[in-house]
Amino acid sequence: MATSLLLCIALAGVLLLLLMVIKFKVQPFIALLVVSLLVALATGIPTQDVMKVVTSGMGGVLGSVAIIIGLGAMLGRMIEVSGGAESLAHRFAEIMGPTLVAAALTIAAFILGIPVFFDVGFIILAPIIYGFAKVAKVSPIKFGLPVAGVMLTVHVAMPPHPGPVAAAGILNADIGWLTILGLLVSIPVGVIGYWVAKRMNRRQYLLSVDVVEQLQLSKPEDTTPGTAPVSAPSAGLIAALIVIPIAIIMLGTVSATVLPEGNTIRNTMALIGSPTVALLIALALAMWLIGLRRGWSLEKASGVMGDALPTAAMVIMVTGAGGVFGKVLVESGIGKALADTLTDIHLPLVPAAYLLSLALRASQGSATVAILTTCGLLSEAATGLNQLELVLVTLAACFGGLGLSHVNDSGFWIVTKYLGLSVADGLRTWTVLTTILGFSGFVFTWLIWSFV
Secondary structure (H helix, E strand, O other): OOHHHHHHHHHHHHHHHHHHHHHOOOOHHHHHHHHHHHHHHHOOOOHHHHHHHHHHHHHHHHHHHHHHHHHHHHHHHHHHHHOHHHHHHHHHHHHHOHHHHHHHHHHHHHHHOOOOOHHHHHHHHHHHHHHHHHHHOOOOHHHHHHHHHHHHHHHHHOOOOHHHHHHHHHHOOOHHHHHHHHHHHHHHHHHHHHHHHHHHOOOOOOOOHHHHHHHHHOOHHHOOOOOOOOOOOOHHHHHHHHHHHHHHHHHHHHHHHHOOOOOHHHHHHHHHOOHHHHHHHHHHHHHHHOOHHHOOOHHHHHHHHHHOHHHHHHHHHHHHHHHHHHHHHHHOOHHHHHHHHHHHHOOOHHHHHHHHHHHHHHHHOOHHHHHHHHHHHHOOOOOOOOHHHHHHHHHHHHHHOOOOOOOOOHHHHHHHHHHOOOHHHHHHHHHHHHHHHHHHHHHHHHHHHOOO
16 A cells, blocks of 8 residues: 555544544543554455454553553552652651742652652642642642642653553563653753743732632641641651662663673562562552551552552553554554655654654643554654664653643643633643643753764
8 A cells, every 4th residue: 555545544543533532522442442443444454354453452552551550550549548648748848948848849749740640649739739828828820830740741751650651562662761761851851840830920820719719718727838647658758669669670770781691680680670570569568668557457458559440440441542553553554654754754753753742642632642642653663773762762752742731631621720720821831831841851852862
C-alpha cells in the first residue's frame, strides 16, 4: 500500500479517535479498540490475523506496565490513607518557614507526585493548600498553581505512572534510565514552573463563591503551619518510602552499566533493581512502617491496598488499548511509512515526538493517550537507536503530553474547581503553565540528546 494512503488512514484513525472521545464522549478504552480494529482492516491486515495483533499489542504493553501501575497505586494509597501526604507537606513548610510556604508545598508535591496519580495527589493536598491560604490571608491559587504544575510534570515524565511506563514498553526503552533522566529533567522543569506560577500570581484572580466559602469555614487551629495530625507517619518516613524504590531502580541501572556481563552482583542487582521488585520492597516497608507498626490490622492494610486497584484497573485497561493501537500502527506498515516520511523531511525524532504528542494532547485531552499514540507512530522510526536515545524520544513524547491542558482535560477541571478559577482564568494560568512546563522539558531533553 502506498505511503500516502497509509498516512491518510493513520490520520483518519487519529481523527476518528478524537471525535469519539471528545464529541461523542466514548470511553477511551472502547474508542481505542474500535479505532484499532478499523485501522487494521483498512490497511489490509488479514482478518484472521487482526485479533492476534490486538492480543499481542495488549499483552506486550501490559506485560511490563500492569504490575508497576498496580504496585505504584497501592503505595500511593497507603501514603494517602495514613495521612502521610499531610505530614510531608506540613514538615516542609515548618522547615522552610512561613515566607517560603509555596516553595515548601511545591517540593512536597514533587516528592508525593512520584508514586501518587496527579488528580489523587492534588486532591489530597487541596485541604492543606486551603489551610495555608487562610493563615497567610492569600488566594489558594498562590500555593495551588505551582503544586499542581509540579505534580503533573512528575506524573507524565516518571515511572511508575502509566504514560511513561507504557511508552517505554512500546519503544523498548529502559525504565531505569527513564527514571533517572526523567528525574533529572523534572527537577529544573519544576523550578521553572514554580517561578512562572509565582509571576502569574502577581495578578489577582476572582475566586468562585464555593472556594471563598471554604476559606471562611476553615478552622485556624487545624491549619497552623508545621502542625500535622498526631497519628500521621513522619515526613521523613514518607519521603524515605518514596525515595527507596527510586534509589533501588537507579542502583540496578548503574550496576548494569559499570559492571561486566555475567558478574554475580550485576545479575543480583538487575533483579532487585527491577521496578517490580523495587516497588514490592517499598510496599512491604510501607505495610509494616505506616500500617502494622501503627496499629493497623492485616485486614485493614490489605483492604487499603485493595482499594487502589479499581482506579488502577481502568488506567491499566486504557494503557493496554493504547498499546493495541500502537501495535496496529506497526503491523500495518503505518509506522514505517511515517518513519520514511520523517526521514525524507529530515525532522529529528525528538522534536517530532514532542510536536505529535502536543498536538494529540491538545486535541483529545488525555496525556496518556497522546503519549502512547505518539510512541506507537514513532516505534518504527526509533528502530536502531541505543537505550539512551530511546529514553530521550520517550521523554520528548511525555513532555509533549504535558502541554496545552485545557477544557477537554479532566485535570484542567480539577485544578480550576479546587482553586476557584473561572474557565478564562484557567486558560490564562493553568493552560499556559502546563505548556511552558512541557516546552521546558522538551528543551532539556533535546539538549541532552545533543550530547548523547
